[in-house]
Amino acid sequence: MQRKIRLLIVEDEEAIRTGLMDVLVYHGYDVEFAADGPEGLDKALSGRFDLILLDVMLPGMDGFEICNRIRAQDRDQPVIMLTAKGTDEDIIQGLSLGADDYVAKPFSVAQLVLRVQAVLRRSRIGAELDATLRLGEDVEVDCRNLQGQRGDVALSFTRREVEMLQYLRLNSDRPVSRDELLAKVWGYARNLDIETRTVDIHIAKLRRKIEPDPAQPRYLVTVRGAGYRLLAE
Amino acid sequence: MQRKIRLLIVEDEEAIRTGLMDVLVYHGYDVEFAADGPEGLDKALSGRFDLILLDVMLPGMDGFEICNRIRAQDRDQPVIMLTAKGTDEDIIQGLSLGADDYVAKPFSVAQLVLRVQAVLRRSRIGAELDATLRLGEDVEVDCRNLQGQRGDVALSFTRREVEMLQYLRLNSDRPVSRDELLAKVWGYARNLDIETRTVDIHIAKLRRKIEPDPAQPRYLVTVRGAGYRLLAE
DNA sequence: CGGGGGATTTACAAAAGATTTACATGCCGG
DNA sequence: CCGGCATGTAAATCTTTTGTAAATCCCCCG
Numbered sequence A, B: 001m002q003r004k005i006r007l008l009i010v011e012d013e014e015a016i017r018t019g020l021m022d023v024l025v026y027h028g029y030d031v032e033f034a035a036d037g038p039e040g041l042d043k044a045l046s047g048r049f050d051l052i053l054l055d056v057m058l059p060g061m062d063g064f065e066i067c068n069r070i071r072a073q074d075r076d077q078p079v080i081m082l083t084a085k086g087t088d089e090d091i092i093q094g095l096s097l098g099a100d101d102y103v104a105k106p107f108s109v110a111q112l113v114l115r116v117q118a119v120l121r122r123s124r125i126g127a128e129l130d131a132t133l134r135l136g137e138d139v140e141v142d143c144r145n146l147q148g149q150r151g152d153v154a155l156s157f158t159r160r161e162v163e164m165l166q167y168l169r170l171n172s173d174r175p176v177s178r179d180e181l182l183a184k185v186w187g188y189a190r191n192l193d194i195e196t197r198t199v200d201i202h203i204a205k206l207r208r209k210i211e212p213d214p215a216q217p218r219y220l221v222t223v224r225g226a227g228y229r230l231l232a233e
Numbered sequence C: 001c002g003g004g005g006g007a008t009t010t011a012c013a014a015a016a017g018a019t020t021t022a023c024a025t026g027c028c029g030g
Numbered sequence D: 001c002c003g004g005c006a007t008g009t010a011a012a013t014c015t016t017t018t019g020t021a022a023a024t025c026c027c028c029c030g
Helices: A014-026 A037-046 A063-073 A089-094 A109-122 A159-170 A178-186 A198-210 B014-026 B037-046 B063-073 B088-096 B109-131 B159-170 B178-186 B198-210
Strands: A006-010 A030-034 A051-055 A079-083 A101-104 A132-135 A139-142 A147-150 A153-156 A220-223 A227-230 B006-010 B030-034 B051-055 B079-083 B101-104 B132-135 B139-142 B147-150 B153-156 B220-223 B227-230
Touching: A006 A014, A006 A037, A014 A030, A014 A109, A030 A037, A037 A063, A051 A063, A051 A109, A063 A079, A079 A109, A101 A109, A109 A159, A132 A159, A147 A198, A159 A178, A159 A198, A159 A227, A178 A198, A178 A227, A198 A220, B006 B014, B006 B037, B014 B030, B014 B109, B030 B037, B037 B063, B051 B063, B051 B109, B063 B079, B079 B109, B101 B109, B132 B159, B147 B198, B159 B178, B159 B198, B159 B227, B178 B198, B178 B227, B198 B220
Parallel strands: A006 A030, A006 A051, A051 A079, A079 A101, B006 B030, B006 B051, B051 B079, B079 B101
Antiparallel strands: A132 A139, A139 A147, A147 A153, A220 A227, B132 B139, B139 B147, B147 B153, B220 B227
């Protein structure tokens, strides 16, 4: 990581703000914050942030308005909106420029961190982060070169294996079904009656490589009846 | 951007179709199309789209019919209906068949894009809220990951269990009969003379997990002679 | 052609889940 | 109190899903 990724949190509630800040700083981000709408807009427009976390309900100016203005200036600026449960649908519907993601309060912090990572990854700012996938303390995968390490064991991967890992990471907040993997990684049309074990086999191969104990997966877990899920640290 | 949002346009008029496609592709969506009813239904059912734009007047099969069938398979599939006829009747029929929104032709493209964004946003936020089910102070169920907590006890659920909980929550204003559960959760045809205790067993399993005292249910109560009812917060 | 790496299918075992069975318990109108 | 349902649930059984070794297929390249 060459430079720290910079986040702006625009949130008036002290408790949420500091809670988020702590966690995100802990995850290695460079975090600033703003406590009300105008200050948030000001910072968002003047500073250069890789991602902005925007509460919807703010004193001075609401989050939608801010999002709008930010987008008016820079349509590629990544923004995640934090919406309160029960937000009026009309407000949502009236919104003219979309954020990159939405997280409904109350959210779990772990959940939010995953979303932040996913948005950054999608927006390419984390492009070089994408190239390296870390699991726990000692597993590392270099996705470009299809190589990796587990402790001091050298690993090599195939393209499919790496693609699977990347897709699973992009969706590490939920289990991904075999069908979805076939569709998104293999490019198969989703067909309810195809029957193949290919995905399972690839999972097994990956486990043999990245798991300390393949019989007791720590990272590549199966959610029975739903698919597989990659547990990022 | 790795995960583009996928739209399906079902529209027979060449001019409208390509016009829409251009604009939506410009807005960053991954767009496919179908030119008639059967093809549209086929793609809608086989591929996985985040949103389907459905013309009402189509050769082969009308849009309402298609919408109906789509919903029969996936009740959460977002659909926007497009129609030339601006009568209230069409709107009502479209919405009652489960379309998420309705746009009358001729529409401005900007208008349509806004609707598309709004529907996507709603379905996403909706999914987000749906994914977590809270009961009282200390019970929480993560429906996507089939996991939960009761106080500091970790819980794990099966697909069926979670589906039952979700259906009961959706109807938490009344008791739901066993037959209805069998029909809606299991997909059995409603048959008054089948005799099975499956529902009861699943209820018992759920109680063992989510109830502090399974013998004295607080959340998953039985309404004798009527079925079960979930008491949400 | 032939070899080789990777992908896929086959085949079977094991595990988890769903359902049935069987019996216990409890509720309610007479 | 009694009889008849409706419900609760442990245990047995059946079904589906998953793990995985080994065989086979496929495609690229010399």
